[in-house]
Amino acid sequence: MLKKFIVNKDYHDSRFDRWFKQNIINVPQSLIEKLIRKKNVKINKKNIKTSYRVQFQDIVEVYGIDNLKSYTKSKKDKYKPSEKEKNKYGEFIIENNDNFIVINKPSGIPVQGGTKSFKNIIDILKNTKYFESTKPFIVHRLDKETSGVMIIAKNREYAQLFTSLFRIRKIHKTYLAIAHGEVNKNIRILQDDLIIYEKNRKIIQKAISYLKILNSNNKYSLLELKPITGRKHQLRKQLYNIGNPVVGDDKYFIKMNKNKSKNKNLMLHAYKVKFMINNIKYNYEAKYDEHFNNFIKKNIKF
Secondary structure (H helix, E strand, O other): OEEEEEOOHHHOOOEHHHHHHHHOOOOOHHHHHHHHHOOOEEEOOEEOOOOOEOOOOOEEEEEOOOOOOOOOOOOOOOOOOOHHHHHHHHHHEEEEOOOEEEEEEOOOOOOOOEOOEOOOHHHHHOOOHHHOOOOOEEOOOOOOOOEEEEEEEOOHHHHHHHHHHHHOOOOEEEEEEEEEOOOOOOOOEEEEEEEEEEOOEEEEEEEEEEEEEEEEOOOEEEEEEEEOOOOOOHHHHHHHHOOOOEOOOOOOOOOOOOOOOOOOOOOEEEEEEEEEEOOEEEEEEOOOOHHHHHHHHHHOOO
């Protein structure tokens, strides 16, 4: 039996197999390739190859899928937030429009669920009124313990747009950090070759950030940081490399004097973001939380 489908704009330029699994039926890759090979798939009345990328408003005709069964991998249940929790996230919304939202992410919660985490931002937001007719698309990340401004797209078009803007460095972010010790006043820019390992392969990544000291004493420094590149844990690694790790960082730290106070919260906050779309400038600012503010008042005098 013949079935017809029309590709919507959210999947424009997506691989055909990916579109097929998400819009028709989730079957093994080999079965999709078999359907194509037997010419049971036509797009705009033409046969296609497995490498074909669907276009907006393509007409897809598929034969012989009535008896196919969906293939599902065993997955960990997604996090289901309570009504109270969903309503609470309204407090963190900075911007809400048809294409994206901007939130002030609280510290202590990851963006996505993973092997070590269950509760997460995405599973909470997709159950709120902000995503009633769509789903959240991640376009960048913040560490679990990092708070602050975060963009989440509402459709694939803007997800791809933001991803491109991040890649060409047209989205500019400003962070605030409280670091241990007094940072050298001569440091204006941090340039490092950061090392990561992927499948036992060593990869060196160039990392660049601008640094401005807002205030400091012999115990702590309040810093403004503007990363130019976007490497994993970039700011945390770079401050560690100059001997001034972020307060509360239990991954990149130097053994401190016993007399120095310990702090469980990571003192790193994504403070501002700015970008331009269609010649319109967007600027957003996320206020740091009470704990961050109290630490500044108590330990760094202005």
